[in-house]
Amino acid sequence: MGLRVDSLFRTVLLMGMITIATPADAGAPDPDEARARKFVDEHVARVRPLEHAAALAWWDANISGKDEDFRRKEEAQNRLDAALADPGRFAELKAIRGGRLTDPVLARAVEVLYLTYLEKQVSPDLLRKITAKANAVEKAFNAYRARVDGREMTDSEVRRVLKESKDRPRRKAVWEASKGVGPVVAADLKDLVRLRNEAARALGFKDFHALQLFLNEQSQERVLALFDELDELTRAPFREAKAGIDARLAEGFGIGVDELRPWHYHDPFFQETPAVFATDLDAAYAGADILKLCRDFYAGIGLPIDDVIARSDLYEKPGKSPHAFCTDINREGDVRVLANIVPNEYWMATMLHELGHAVYSSKNIPERIPYVLRTESHILTTEGVAMMFEKFSKDADWLEAMGVRLADPRAFDEAGATMRRNKLLIFSRWCQVMLRFEKALYEDPDRDLNALWWDLVETYQGVRRPERRDAPDYASKIHIVSAPAYYHNYMMGELFAAQVHHTIAREVLHGIDPAKANYVGNRAVGAFMKDRVFAPGKTLGWNALTRHATGEDLNPKAFAADFQSR
Numbered sequence: 001m002g003l004r005v006d007s008l009f010r011t012v013l014l015m016g017m018i019t020i021a022t023p024a025d026a027g028a029p030d031p032d033e034a035r036a037r038k039f040v041d042e043h044v045a046r047v048r049p050l051e052h053a054a055a056l057a058w059w060d061a062n063i064s065g066k067d068e069d070f071r072r073k074e075e076a077q078n079r080l081d082a083a084l085a086d087p088g089r090f091a092e093l094k095a096i097r098g099g100r101l102t103d104p105v106l107a108r109a110v111e112v113l114y115l116t117y118l119e120k121q122v123s124p125d126l127l128r129k130i131t132a133k134a135n136a137v138e139k140a141f142n143a144y145r146a147r148v149d150g151r152e153m154t155d156s157e158v159r160r161v162l163k164e165s166k167d168r169p170r171r172k173a174v175w176e177a178s179k180g181v182g183p184v185v186a187a188d189l190k191d192l193v194r195l196r197n198e199a200a201r202a203l204g205f206k207d208f209h210a211l212q213l214f215l216n217e218q219s220q221e222r223v224l225a226l227f228d229e230l231d232e233l234t235r236a237p238f239r240e241a242k243a244g245i246d247a248r249l250a251e252g253f254g255i256g257v258d259e260l261r262p263w264h265y266h267d268p269f270f271q272e273t274p275a276v277f278a279t280d281l282d283a284a285y286a287g288a289d290i291l292k293l294c295r296d297f298y299a300g301i302g303l304p305i306d307d308v309i310a311r312s313d314l315y316e317k318p319g320k321s322p323h324a325f326c327t328d329i330n331r332e333g334d335v336r337v338l339a340n341i342v343p344n345e346y347w348m349a350t351m352l353h354e355l356g357h358a359v360y361s362s363k364n365i366p367e368r369i370p371y372v373l374r375t376e377s378h379i380l381t382t383e384g385v386a387m388m389f390e391k392f393s394k395d396a397d398w399l400e401a402m403g404v405r406l407a408d409p410r411a412f413d414e415a416g417a418t419m420r421r422n423k424l425l426i427f428s429r430w431c432q433v434m435l436r437f438e439k440a441l442y443e444d445p446d447r448d449l450n451a452l453w454w455d456l457v458e459t460y461q462g463v464r465r466p467e468r469r470d471a472p473d474y475a476s477k478i479h480i481v482s483a484p485a486y487y488h489n490y491m492m493g494e495l496f497a498a499q500v501h502h503t504i505a506r507e508v509l510h511g512i513d514p515a516k517a518n519y520v521g522n523r524a525v526g527a528f529m530k531d532r533v534f535a536p537g538k539t540l541g542w543n544a545l546t547r548h549a550t551g552e553d554l555n556p557k558a559f560a561a562d563f564q565s566r
């Protein structure tokens with residue numbers, strides 16, 4: 001679910017192994033094609049074992065938490081990076097990409113490899129500087145503790161105060177202290193931005209943001225146009241949802257709505273839904289067998305996951321990573337999930353999510369797809385699939401169809417629907433801030449970023465800036481350092497999820513209202529997913545896959561329709 005986790009999924013899945021076969025009736029060999037096939041074959045022979053080793057080392061390190069396993073993981077990753085950084089190989093690949101390739105699958109493999117190698121073509125000296133600077137900022141981040149009344153607070157203590165405290169001056173003090181990391185890291189962060197830009201310019205891009213999007217087969221113009229459209233469609237429902245939340249918050253604090261400031265929300269950035277509506281979704285899962293529910297659900301739709309479960313590590317133990325992720329170890333069906341299941345709604349959602357990644361993997365991408373392309377189309381499409389399945393944990397119809405008895409199904413459904421709606425709306429407005437801020441940050445790190453941050457927060461999230469505040473509050477968001485130019489993919493994943501779900505409701509479930517479609521026991525849903533979403537692997541880019549699956553380009557209409565129907 002988390003960023004670190006899902007970038008792992010991406011990293012591990014990037015490369016392949018099976019040779020692209022020459023068509024039997026190819027006649028005289030085309031010199032361009034022969035050269036391309038040779039390159040791809042050599043790449044697979046060299047890189048596949050490195051990838052396999054890196055994936056296994058990563059898995060082991062996350063299970064054991066041992067220093068030696070983390071060392072092995074880092075060494076494996078360095079060997080893989082070194083193979084992809086080879087300038088001679090990249091020069092050959094560039095020449096091949098400039099040639100004429102008539103086989104579309106081969107051309108696609110070359111394009112995918114080109115982007116993979118391009119990312120690593122930064123001079124080792126500059127790369128060392130970037131890594132050192134990023135590590136320095138992350139270290140300062142990890143070492144920083146908010147200090148209130150002479151006492152240090154951990155991150156989770158900060159969160160607890162913002163979630164639970166009724167003491168307004170204390171909330172304000174804690175919120176301000178949590179932003180105190182900004183001035184500590186801001187100068188280094190700007191240096192990091194300049195270094196990243198230097199690397200991007202050496203590769204021929206105007207800045208690092210433009211490069212990152214290019215590497216992900218996106219452009220700033222296209223993504224911004226999509227976000228503008230999303231802004232239009234979500235503005236009114238967001239305003240309405242936020243008015244409801246604000247009224248409850250203000251009432252709870254005994255103040256007027258216009259007195260609400262950032263510290264009255266329940267997390268440091270208002271990226272999550274404040275817990276102002278009485279909702280207890282956990283009670284439904286207290287006695288439930290989450291693993292069995294997952295097993296039954298996925299088997300019922302024709303996408304069984306028993307083999308994944310058998311290879312997975314699913315419960316808490318000492319040293320183990322507290323997060324959750326799914327990884328495809330070898331692109332031959334060895335797919336595993338790391339999790340820490342306890343019987344509550346969060347872990348029901350998380351397991352549906354991670355197993356959504358698991359079904360969209362080499363388990364269900366056919367072996368005939370050449371190895372380089374035998375992976376998900378894009379990070380946004382696999383996130384989309386995972387999020388599509390995840391949503392059922394808050395759906396009373398789904399639970400009842402799965403045989404879980406609810407004390408009050410109607411109350412559960414209302415609470416679940418409100419939570420889902422608020423969560424998506426709040427997250428979408430937060431993503432607007434992140435995308436637009438990061439784009440501007442890399443465009444000009446010397447502009448007045450303090451003011452820009454709050455301009456964006458006020459415009460898109462509707463949260464009023466504190467009076468006379470002039471501080472680098474943007475620099476208190478770690479993702480700007482550790483997962484740059486990445487957030488928008490989660491939002492685009494949500495759009496993909498909604499669009500695929502609406503297509504299933506229309507084409508597979510005979511035009512049922514998408515809000516009522518729960519898939520339970522319907523094998524046609526699995527058949528649709530295999531055929532229309534999984535089968536192409538990476539032979540199609542994200543937008544071509546969206547057209548293949550839904551008949552339309554990726555767009556926010558289905559996502560927005562879900563807010564209008566209620």
Ligand SMILES: [Zn+2]
Pocket residue numbers: 001002006353357383386
């Ligand atoms: Zn995920």
